[in-house]
Amino acid sequence: MPELPDVEVYRRYIDSTSMQQRIDNVHVESPSILHETTPQALGRVMNNEVFHTTSRHGKYLFVELSNEQWLFMHFGMSGKLKYFKGQSHTPDYTRLLISFVDDYHLAYIAPRKLGRIGLTDSPKQWVENNKLGPDVLEISEDDFLNLASQRRGSVKSWLMDQEALAGIGNIYSDEILFKSHLHPKRTVNSLTESELKQLHKNISKVLNTAIDADADPGKLPSSYLLPHRDKGGRCPGCKGELALIKVGGRTAWYCPSCQVNS
């Protein structure tokens, strides 16, 4: 589930818990989550350093160490973080445990080991090498319109394509399309300029609202789709039953009355 809002909440969590503490151990429980590095290299680079700054691009979280190397984390479908005291309290499914002095720890938890973790000396370069599109909260209206003009296919697939726009996943694409009254299968080239401008505004509104709600769907306004996005769920607007289709191999929930494919 971790999409841009979740990752931004994790970034702030690290900022408020884990900065400026000497790292005295790095334990990799599941080496398969490492991307182009090894447990030994991770330990060598991180031991005796401290976290300096954090940043985020799309669904990727970057943490700068005091030696100017960066740790990056991606959370796959089930990843999260937990900061705690006392190693005996290590959560289940901890795949990476970063231990600070005085028995404080930061756990990277991922029941489904689909996330990945690695090192880079430049987040900017890393984003380029991995062909990530612009962070979707940073993109201007003009650039958004320009990107749309180069795109065909369904609007939902476009929003979720990390090479096109970085940060939106399945859950929040549904929410953004609901707020924009757009059917998930509407083609990008069929969208009017005014629909695109509205879509661009709604991306920021929805994602920022989610961040303010700690990326907890239960804390979102009941006028949002997500609290109702389940079997038997009803549209908070017209009260009609929500529908379920596959778009790009993903489950898309939408309101067939409020989001018409025309």
Next chain:
DNA sequence: AGGACGCCCTGTTCGC
């Protein structure tokens, strides 16, 4: 280019 699919991985939910 983009859609359809399978795969990764595992806890949870569904169907018989």
Next chain:
DNA sequence: TGCGAACAGGGCGTCC
């Protein structure tokens, strides 16, 4: 009740 199948989610690779 109990079992296995299907599903969820993000990303990547392959085929068309």
